[in-house]
Amino acid sequence: MSPETVLSVTGLSKSFRAVKAVRDVSFSIPRGKTFGLVGESGSGKSTTARLVLRLVEPTAGSISFRGKDLAGLSSGDLRAERRHMQMIFQDPFGSLNPRMSVRDTLVEPQVVHGIGTPAEQLKTAERLLAEVSMPRAALDRYPHEFSGGQRQRIAIARALATNPEMIVADEPVSALDVSVQAQVLNLMRDLQDRHGTTMLFISHDLRVVQFMCDEIGVMYLGEIVEQGPRDRIYGAPAHPYTQALLASAPGKAGGQRARLKGEIPSAHAVPSGCAFRTRCPHAFERCTVEKPAMRAIGGGQKAACHLLDAAAAA
Amino acid sequence: MTFTQATSPDRLPGGDEEAFVTTNKTVWQRLLANPTAMASIVMLAVLTLSAVLAPLLAPGNPLRVSPADRFIPPGAEHFFGTDNLGRDMFKMVLHGGRTSLFVGLVVTAISMSIAVVLGAISGFYRQVDVVLMRLVDGLMAFPGIVLATAAAGIMGPSMTTVITSLSIVLIAPSLRVVRGQVLVVRELQMIEAARSVGVPTLRLFTRYILPAVSSPILVQASFIFSAAVLGEAGLSFIGVGIGPKELSWGNALTEARNYIAQAPWIVLFPGLALMLTILALNLLGDSLRDILDPRLARRR
Numbered sequence A: 001m002s003p004e005t006v007l008s009v010t011g012l013s014k015s016f017r018a019v020k021a022v023r024d025v026s027f028s029i030p031r032g033k034t035f036g037l038v039g040e041s042g043s044g045k046s047t048t049a050r051l052v053l054r055l056v057e058p059t060a061g062s063i064s065f066r067g068k069d070l071a072g073l074s075s076g077d078l079r080a081e082r083r084h085m086q087m088i089f090q091d092p093f094g095s096l097n098p099r100m101s102v103r104d105t106l107v108e109p110q111v112v113h114g115i116g117t118p119a120e121q122l123k124t125a126e127r128l129l130a131e132v133s134m135p136r137a138a139l140d141r142y143p144h145e146f147s148g149g150q151r152q153r154i155a156i157a158r159a160l161a162t163n164p165e166m167i168v169a170d171e172p173v174s175a176l177d178v179s180v181q182a183q184v185l186n187l188m189r190d191l192q193d194r195h196g197t198t199m200l201f202i203s204h205d206l207r208v209v210q211f212m213c214d215e216i217g218v219m220y221l222g223e224i225v226e227q228g229p230r231d232r233i234y235g236a237p238a239h240p241y242t243q244a245l246l247a248s249a250p251g252k253a254g255g256q257r258a259r260l261k262g263e264i265p266s267a268h269a270v271p272s273g274c275a276f277r278t279r280c281p282h283a284f285e286r287c288t289v290e291k292p293a294m295r296a297i298g299g300g301q302k303a304a305c306h307l308l309d310a311a312a313a314a
Numbered sequence B: 001m002t003f004t005q006a007t008s009p010d011r012l013p014g015g016d017e018e019a020f021v022t023t024n025k026t027v028w029q030r031l032l033a034n035p036t037a038m039a040s041i042v043m044l045a046v047l048t049l050s051a052v053l054a055p056l057l058a059p060g061n062p063l064r065v066s067p068a069d070r071f072i073p074p075g076a077e078h079f080f081g082t083d084n085l086g087r088d089m090f091k092m093v094l095h096g097g098r099t100s101l102f103v104g105l106v107v108t109a110i111s112m113s114i115a116v117v118l119g120a121i122s123g124f125y126r127q128v129d130v131v132l133m134r135l136v137d138g139l140m141a142f143p144g145i146v147l148a149t150a151a152a153g154i155m156g157p158s159m160t161t162v163i164t165s166l167s168i169v170l171i172a173p174s175l176r177v178v179r180g181q182v183l184v185v186r187e188l189q190m191i192e193a194a195r196s197v198g199v200p201t202l203r204l205f206t207r208y209i210l211p212a213v214s215s216p217i218l219v220q221a222s223f224i225f226s227a228a229v230l231g232e233a234g235l236s237f238i239g240v241g242i243g244p245k246e247l248s249w250g251n252a253l254t255e256a257r258n259y260i261a262q263a264p265w266i267v268l269f270p271g272l273a274l275m276l277t278i279l280a281l282n283l284l285g286d287s288l289r290d291i292l293d294p295r296l297a298r299r300r
Helices: A045-052 A075-084 A102-112 A118-133 A136-140 A149-160 A180-193 A206-212 A232-236 A240-248 A287-288 A306-313 B005-006 B028-034 B035-052 B089-124 B126-141 B144-155 B160-187 B189-198 B201-237 B250-261 B265-294 B294-298
Strands: A005-017 A017-032 A034-038 A058-064 A086-090 A166-172 A198-204 A215-220 A223-229
Touching: A005 A045, A005 A198, A005 A215, A017 A034, A017 A058, A017 A198, A017 A215, A034 A045, A034 A075, A045 A058, A045 A166, A075 A086, A086 A149, A086 A180, A086 B189, A102 A118, A102 A136, A102 A149, A102 B189, A118 A149, A118 B005, A149 A180, A149 B160, A166 B189, A180 A206, A206 A232, A215 A232, A215 A240, A223 A232, A223 A240, A240 B035, B028 B035, B028 B265, B035 B089, B035 B265, B089 B126, B089 B160, B089 B201, B089 B265, B126 B160, B144 B160, B144 B201, B160 B201, B189 B201, B201 B250, B201 B265, B250 B265
Parallel strands: A034 A198, A034 A215, A086 A166, A166 A198
Antiparallel strands: A005 A017, A005 A058, A215 A223
16 A cells, blocks of 8 residues: 555445445545445445444455554544544534534534634634634624534534545535535645545435546445546546446436436345346346456456456457 | 525624524523413422421421411411311421422432433443333332332431432333433434544543533423422321321321311412422423424424
8 A cells, every 4th residue: 555545445244134225335535535325225325434434334355444453443442533533424404513503513512522722722723714714703602503514614624624634525505406516526626735635425316426527436235336537537437337327427418328227236145157248238148147247447447247358358 | 686696594793693593592582482481480480489488487496386276277366277286287388398399309309319320321322221221110110109118118217318208200101202312412413523532531521422411301300399399298108208297298187187167268278389380390390391302392
């Protein structure tokens, strides 16, 4: 692992009893870059986000963050390590404590990690508010007094309060109006540039991911089926699922590619062989019996599909 | 207002207060606007004050026997009349209220404190929950009056006995309420958010979970208070309460029941005091629930 890699996840899996929510997920994020996980609901994106932060205990796999194996940390050490990794949640109405003022909300992470004196903590809170373009008057207000976008700004400010190396953002704008989404996304990008924060960005919205991410992993039924730099994924998608996903996106001419049919199968009963075969327009016998391996196809792009073998052989 | 501002409510002109959503009424404001709640609060205040100020309002030993003054009906001399031993009922009711309300307060404080701590732990830790809930089931299956009688048999009838046994009996239902609320709150996203921030478990309880369950706890406390006052009266009435040397509404009723036909006022006044206390506490609990949990109020 190069020293510039902040997060490296290997073989991460999570089963909830019979349900395999996340299966053998591996990726790494270089410092200051954004890795996007995209997929339909039920594809295991959010679970992956929680596994990375050990908010959910992984069944298998390792999470290397800043050179430490998170999976092996004791609960006390893990809590201390949380200073360096923060999260932004989807629901700006649920993730803030309704009984804590904005001041308390922004001071809280500093207090629990013992950062600064009370006066310094307050100064930091004021600076954070300014950074997310909120007036200072907001300090003594409570979450219910704000709109969704304003609350998400507060949540972002809270995530920045400990000056973390990595932020995990789980669908941070999907609960917001479209007009507000762009503002919040721009804000997140500005802040990332300013602080050099590494980001794991989860979204089902392809346009949002394209805007935010340097590298993208496409998830289907708990697995990453294709992974690569943004321009490769959007310009030359190799996996039929990625192709179908892009074709289904609004505003794209979907005529030349097959759109997605049906729904994602239940994680209770993952299809044999390739998990995507039940909805794949190109599926053939081999897909039923053999699980395709991840295969590098140049330019840092890789995908798991038997069609790529055939293409390589031809 | 420009078009951009109208379409994006999130654009905040620097320091503009109007950009915020208006504040809801505070609990206190809603309490003031609720006539039932206010009537109960006033009633409780009067009862509490009369008990606290009993030595001033009705000076003298309330237990002083005066055989010459037996069964005097209520009048200017004795506001509430006198009983079979010539004791002044006004003094008895006021001084008895001191005991009754004190027992209610202490029992509520003890049982609610234990219920909140154990309920929070039970709701938060699954393994503890399994064990604790079976214990609570056992406790709830056991009739409270039997437990109190047994306790009085062992420890002798005294105020300590009454407070101890009532506290134990009343822990179980409150523990259930707290646990149920914590079970709901622990799944809220703010708890996961707090954990991701790195908030330690104890702070999670004090700053996130307990404030979120404080409303139902407050409502439950008012019902426990009334159950405790009624419980003390009941225990004293059947003779396993605080003992005949102390005064309470329940004790006053015990003797009075023999003379109910002859001198109904002996029963009327302690009974009325008891009834008004229970009524006010229950009404207050009901209105608090409506005020603190608007979802319940709307469902009616």
